[in-house]
Amino acid sequence: MDTVIVTKGLSRQFGENWAVRDLNLSVARGQVFGFLGPNGAGKTTTVRLLNGLLQPSEGAASVLGMDPATDGAQIRARAGVLTENPSLYEALTARENLRFVGHVYGVPEKVLPGRIDALLTRFGLQDRADDKTGAYSRGMKQRLAIARALLHDPEILFLDEPTSGLDPAASRDVQDMVQELAQRHGHTIFMCTHNLVEAEKLCDLVGVIHRGSLRAIGSPAQLARELWRNTLIEIDLNGPPDDSVRQAAQNQRGVVGMEIEGDLLVVEVSDIEVTPSLVQTIVAAGGQIYGVRKRDHGLEDVYFALDNLEKGNTHPESKANA
Amino acid sequence: MRDWNWRGMWAIVAKDLTQVRQNTMVWLPMVILPVILQIVLPLVMILLPQIVGEAAMDMQEVEPLLAMIPAGLIPVAENSSPEAVWIILTSCYMFAPFFLIIPLMVSSILAADSIVGEKERNTLEGLLYTPLTDQELYVAKTLVSILPALTITLVSFVLYTIVVNAAGYAVVGRIFFPTPIWWPLVFWLAPALSVAGLGVTVLISSRAKTYMQAQQAGGLLVLPIVAWMGAQATGAFFMGPGLLMLVGLFVWALGLWLIWIGSKTLSRSNLISRV
Numbered sequence: 391m392d393t394v395i396v397t398k399g400l401s402r403q404f405g406e407n408w409a410v411r412d413l414n415l416s417v418a419r420g421q422v423f424g425f426l427g428p429n430g431a432g433k434t435t436t437v438r439l440l441n442g443l444l445q446p447s448e449g450a451a452s453v454l455g456m457d458p459a460t461d462g463a464q465i466r467a468r469a470g471v472l473t474e475n476p477s478l479y480e481a482l483t484a485r486e487n488l489r490f491v492g493h494v495y496g497v498p499e500k501v502l503p504g505r506i507d508a509l510l511t512r513f514g515l516q517d518r519a520d521d522k523t524g525a526y527s528r529g530m531k532q533r534l535a536i537a538r539a540l541l542h543d544p545e546i547l548f549l550d551e552p553t554s555g556l557d558p559a560a561s562r563d564v565q566d567m568v569q570e571l572a573q574r575h576g577h578t579i580f581m582c583t584h585n586l587v588e589a590e591k592l593c594d595l596v597g598v599i600h601r602g603s604l605r606a607i608g609s610p611a612q613l614a615r616e617l618w619r620n621t622l623i624e625i626d627l628n629g630p631p632d633d634s635v636r637q638a639a640q641n642q643r644g645v646v647g648m649e650i651e652g653d654l655l656v657v658e659v660s661d662i663e664v665t666p667s668l669v670q671t672i673v674a675a676g677g678q679i680y681g682v683r684k685r686d687h688g689l690e691d692v693y694f695a696l697d698n699l700e701k702g703n704t705h706p707e708s709k710a711n712a
Numbered sequence: 713m714r715d716w717n718w719r720g721m722w723a724i725v726a727k728d729l730t731q732v733r734q735n736t737m738v739w740l741p742m743v744i745l746p747v748i749l750q751i752v753l754p755l756v757m758i759l760l761p762q763i764v765g766e767a768a769m770d771m772q773e774v775e776p777l778l779a780m781i782p783a784g785l786i787p788v789a790e791n792s793s794p795e796a797v798w799i800i801l802t803s804c805y806m807f808a809p810f811f812l813i814i815p816l817m818v819s820s821i822l823a824a825d826s827i828v829g830e831k832e833r834n835t836l837e838g839l840l841y842t843p844l845t846d847q848e849l850y851v852a853k854t855l856v857s858i859l860p861a862l863t864i865t866l867v868s869f870v871l872y873t874i875v876v877n878a879a880g881y882a883v884v885g886r887i888f889f890p891t892p893i894w895w896p897l898v899f900w901l902a903p904a905l906s907v908a909g910l911g912v913t914v915l916i917s918s919r920a921k922t923y924m925q926a927q928q929a930g931g932l933l934v935l936p937i938v939a940w941m942g943a944q945a946t947g948a949f950f951m952g953p954g955l956l957m958l959v960g961l962f963v964w965a966l967g968l969w970l971i972w973i974g975s976k977t978l979s980r981s982n983l984i985s986r987v
Contacts, residue, residue: 443981479835482730482731489723494843
């Protein structure tokens with residue numbers, strides 16, 4: 391697979407503090423990479439390093455086959471960036487903002503007006519194109535900032551908190567647009583976000599960074615598999631299970647833990663193959679089953695499990711096994 | 713090595729000047745200053761004796777001043793009236809330092825708005841993510857300040873030439889302005905001062921958080937000019953074309969050195985860590 395972002399031991403120190411330390415990751419063309427972590431974890435510093443705005447203290451990076459430390463201008467010409475703050479010129483109109491960016495990025499004059507109109511239409515800003523952006527709502531500014539990042543048809547998009555401060559409808563618009571850019575147009579997207587639901591929905595690959603160090607990287611499902619070897623099975627008994635059912639389930643081979651959550655019996659099994667015999671055992675013990683399903687660990691579970699480990703707490707499974 | 717992105721650089725100049733046009737706090741001083749210094753004050757100084765009348769002034773009043781000026785510097789005819797001497801003396805000589813305030817103030821106002829303004833308006837980070845190199849960004853930002861400063865200086869000079877000749881013609885009886893010291897003043901010292909004003913503001917801009925902070929600090933360079941005015945008024949110090957060229961050379965050297973230092977201070981990595 392064509393890799394467009396690679397970092398090897400990438401590190402950046404400010405004074406005594408390491409903002410990013412020994413970062414190793416690789417993102418393939420067309421992937422949506424979610425960079426997760428609390429404020430100050432090193433996400434924005436990484437984006438700045440990858441675009442040549444900062445020089446690394448140690449290690450190296452490659453973006454589109456170029457070194458950001460020496461070829462920053464060439465990388466930035468082929469990358470679009472949405473910063474956390476929209477960075478719009480509020481005394482200028484939307485059209486003037488886009489024209490300015492078109493000139494700076496070298497978009498040919500012949501195609502520039504058409505491209506500006508197309509983007510303004512696509513982001514629902516055509517009617518307000520000649521209004522100063524200072525009068526825009528937060529959502530409109532964010533949409534215009536995304537349009538600006540796309541104006542020169544970049545190969546990679548760096549999005550820093552793309553839905554921060556947006557209402558639910560505007561957030562969904564932005565998420566749909568990110569999906570469309572990746573799936574239909576083949577853009578590679580590097581997205582810093584706090585929004586775990588958004589990351590789970592959009593990202594093929596996520597990296598969790600904490601205090602400058604990458605704690606985990608993989609698809610959300612891969613990360614869950616790494617954290618939880620066992621599988622959770624939810625059994626709907628339409629009411630709390632009686633003792634005989636509980637006892638039977640507990641004695642079933644392959645069952646490593648069990649919890650009751652309302653009407654649900656949540657059983658932790660070492661292998662999903664145990665499920666049919668577990669169901670038979672419960673039925674044989676007099677339990678009436680209304681539904682059975684596998685419970686997946688979401689990205690949110692993964693994130694907080696890693697966060698707990700970071701804080702020195704126990705592994706999530708050791709609690710269930712207790 | 714790739715060619716310089718002049719289209720992008722001119723886009724920054726045009727964008728910054730559009731923003732200046734829309735910010736009264738920035739453009740108003742740049743208009744008021746030349747109007748007061750190059751039109752209102754000279755008119756008052758030239759027309760006042762004519763309005764007050766001949767009796768108010770005699771040659772004894774202006775002779776001590778005239779005596780202090782090196783011979784040949786002021787083209788005063790022997791049979792000139794006291795009013796004519798007064799007009800030539802003030803407009804050709806005493807007003808010279810006032811004129812220099814214009815390039816200095818305009819360049820530091822624009823540099824402050826163009827550099828610190830980006831920080832203040834939260835647009836600096838977006839600008840740093842553009843493909844312009846550090847050098848291209850820096851040159852574009854210096855052009856934003858220098859080009860208007862030189863233009864306004866030149867326009868002020870033309871206006872001043874028209875105003876003093878027109879207002880003084882009835883008394884002096886001929887076109888008496890500009891005198892020889894004005895050529896090095898306008899085309900050598902004034903550009904040097906605008907570069908120095910820019911250089912000081914650039915140095916301060918990397919640390920200043922607001923436009924006002926940067927602009928006020930850039931204005932510190934007015935102090936030597938005020939000192940020059942004082943020295944002239946007391947007769948302690950006069951500048952001929954030769955001395956002006958020499959002072960200009962020093963100011964050019966200072967200005968270019970400040971700009972070179974500024975280019976190191978305003979590097980991308982320095983700026984981004986202050987966003």
